[in-house]
Amino acid sequence: MSKKIYTFDSTLRDGMQGEGIAFSVEDKLKIVRALDALGIDFIEAGNPASNPKDLEFFRRLQSETQRHAKLCAFGSTRRKNILPEEDSNVKSLMEAGTPAVSIFGKCWDLHVLKVINTTPEENLAMIESTLAYMKRNGKYVVFDAEHFFDGYKANPGYAMEALEAAAAGGADVLCLCDTNGGTYPTDIYEITGQVVKGFPDVQVGIHCHNDTGMAVAQTMFAVDAGAAQVQGTFIGYGERCGNANLSTIIPDLELKRGYDVLGEENLKRLTETARRIADISNIWLPSGAPYVGSSAFAHKGGMHIDGVKKIRESFEHVDPQKVGNSRRFLMSEVSGKATLIKKIQKVEPSVTVKDPVVAELVGKLKQLEFEGYQFEAAEQSFELVIRRLLGKHKKYFELEYFKIIGEQPLQEQEYPSSAIIKVQVDGQSRITGAEGDGPVHALDLALRGALKGFYPALETMRLADYKVRVLESSATTAAKVRVLIESTDGKHTWNTVGVSTDIIEASFLALTDSIEYKLTLDESN
Structure with a gap:
């Protein structure tokens, strides 16, 4: 013993x-x-x-x-x-x-x-x-x-x-x-x-x-x-x-x-518990955290992916399921067609490598990455791309308009930004306003506030992390920006991306994907 x-x-x-x-x-x-x-x-x-x-x-x-x-x-x-x-x-x-x-x-x-x-x-x-x-x-x-x-x-x-x-x-x-x-x-x-x-x-x-x-x-x-x-x-x-x-x-x-x-059974709850405590603590759990991080069993290079699929031990020191984590194949231009097929089959299992939709998705992926999208850190956005191309995506809402208001000069107040948004769901329109700690926070609160009456499950969702990267520094104020958003409902965590020359629009694209993924996730479970 x-x-x-x-x-x-x-x-x-x-x-x-x-x-x-x-x-x-x-x-x-x-x-x-x-x-x-x-x-x-x-x-x-x-x-x-x-x-x-x-x-x-x-x-x-x-x-x-x-x-x-x-x-x-x-x-x-x-x-x-x-x-x-x-x-x-x-x-x-x-x-x-x-x-x-x-x-x-x-x-x-x-x-x-x-x-x-x-x-x-x-x-x-x-x-x-x-x-x-x-x-x-x-x-x-x-x-x-x-x-x-x-x-x-x-x-x-x-x-x-x-x-x-x-x-x-x-x-x-x-x-x-x-x-x-x-x-x-x-x-x-x-x-x-x-x-x-x-x-x-x-x-x-x-x-x-x-x-x-x-x-x-x-x-x-x-x-x-x-x-x-x-x-x-x-x-x-x-x-x-x-x-x-x-x-x-x-x-x-x-x-x-x-x-x-x-013990073996409790150990399988390790990752879930780590993410739960990070969520309660309102901190980001490092993706590279051993055993429990989202990248702990993530593979990107095509040869590594091929190797781990053939012999798990070649690139994984333990079975991720033993600690309640899962293997991930990252989506990028170096990950290979086999990874793309696996992503497609998650949505539509009948798709094979010879189906025309595969070539169409490869072209779509290359075009989006050329525009500045990056899906290895936002797999859920790419899943939505696949669903849209396959006709498997449900449009949960339509944006009619939004408006951002910022206090200038900044006053000493808790929430210096406001957002007003109008959305339509099944022919019904709803307009909502919210104050936030910055324009993106206000937009996030207003968007979810407008939709919670239609989709109560959004009550459990919150923004966990927000990152901005300027893609063309030489273009100064006209540069494209990539916005990565991490969201959580306390049980699941997911990442989405938006790209635009307008940081608010890029943020809104990422926010929209985040909400649509949450609703898709709830509907499929």
């Missing part, structure tokens, strides 16, 4: 320290539900003493039921020279009502003397007494050994004494933290091995930051050295350069090293 490795997700605590990350209480509850459904073992829910929003979150959590995960409140050891039960932070951890707590304490004597300004002996007492108090009150206790690796390199004896104090206090897990994110993976391996050897009866965990770009590698080395709990944030964001990325670590451990982490 393979060794069990426990997962500890800190998206709602360490992840919250990432630049641009902000969660509402409802966002946090959605993330808890997503992680629990996946089978994550521990969810660090934050510091209940930090702000009123977190107090409300912990109050709401008490009425939630987890299928698998243990919720964990985070806080520090007691302050110096008082009892744990007299410390307000310790009290708030108890009142949070979570079955587990994560207590951080100082392991670097430099911090003991210069940051919390106490004696090495009192710091050890702070660690032991706080953990003992938590254990007496029935908590599962993770000791976060803050700056452990820096402390060990500076004074290994004292760093180990801090762990001994935690173990004496009853710690269930000794989690070694590379708080600065600068320890080399082989040093992580060596030091973690010493701790595992020194504490054979206590589970050892690892918590790495990505300041050297090696947090995943550091974590893997620590597990090889005997660590049994891995900490990180689910899609890697966090303070500075981020945290160890659990959506990479989990399949690395399970598929590459044979550890028992989520």
Whole structure:
């Protein structure tokens, strides 16, 4: 039987320290539900003493039921020279009502003397007494050994004494933290091995930051050295350069090293969960993210495509279905006719390479790419091109007109742009206006606002990303622009493209394709 490795997700605590990350209480509850459904073992829910929003979150959590995960409140050891039960932070951890707590304490004597300004002996007492108090009150206790690796390199004896104090206090897990994110993976391996050897009866965990770009590698080395709990944030964001990325670590451990982490069935939900958390976080999940990115199993070159179709292992290190992702053949002038046939057959399975429509589509593709379209990053727009050419496309609405209004000079207001749009659906016209943070945002809101009465499913849809590229810089203001839009409904994500010399028109073309694809998707499911 393979060794069990426990997962500890800190998206709602360490992840919250990432630049641009902000969660509402409802966002946090959605993330808890997503992680629990996946089978994550521990969810660090934050510091209940930090702000009123977190107090409300912990109050709401008490009425939630987890299928698998243990919720964990985070806080520090007691302050110096008082009892744990007299410390307000310790009290708030108890009142949070979570079955587990994560207590951080100082392991670097430099911090003991210069940051919390106490004696090495009192710091050890702070660690032991706080953990003992938590254990007496029935908590599962993770000791976060803050700056452990820096402390060990500076004074290994004292760093180990801090762990001994935690173990004496009853710690269930000794989690070694590379708080600065600068320890080399082989040093992580060596030091973690010493701790595992020194504490054979206590589970050892690892918590790495990505300041050297090696947090995943550091974590893997620590597990090889005997660590049994891995900490990180689910899609890697966090303070500075981020945290160890659990959506990479989990399949690395399970598929590459044979550890028992989520199990085969839960692992198939990995990609769905990563995209769900990115959507809730209102951030872009990098297309090149290992295992879960949209490009993780994307193939463009004709020889690569031919190779992977014949022997999957030739260009795919794992079966994408094992992590809930899928293979993609990118549409471009170098991808070959076989890729085009596959795209056509997705819409009309009866089409063969000899059908005249194939040559017609090849010509259409070349013409559109000559005009500036790029479909490798907007496959759904190309699917709509195929549907239109095959007569398989339903026209969901007609534009009558739109008008954009911008405030000049810009005023200090939240929504400086407005859009008015009139559309027609089945002979019925509707006119709608909207304010937005810029003309494209306003146009997007107005277009969907006009159509939601006819198509309520558009309520779940939103713009996730927007990119503009000038195609002919030498043409200055007369240059063509390509607009790429990423949209999501929380379950699916799709990309569309528009090209024009007018950035608003290019944006509208991409927006129209995005909405038509969403409606086509819903109708076909």
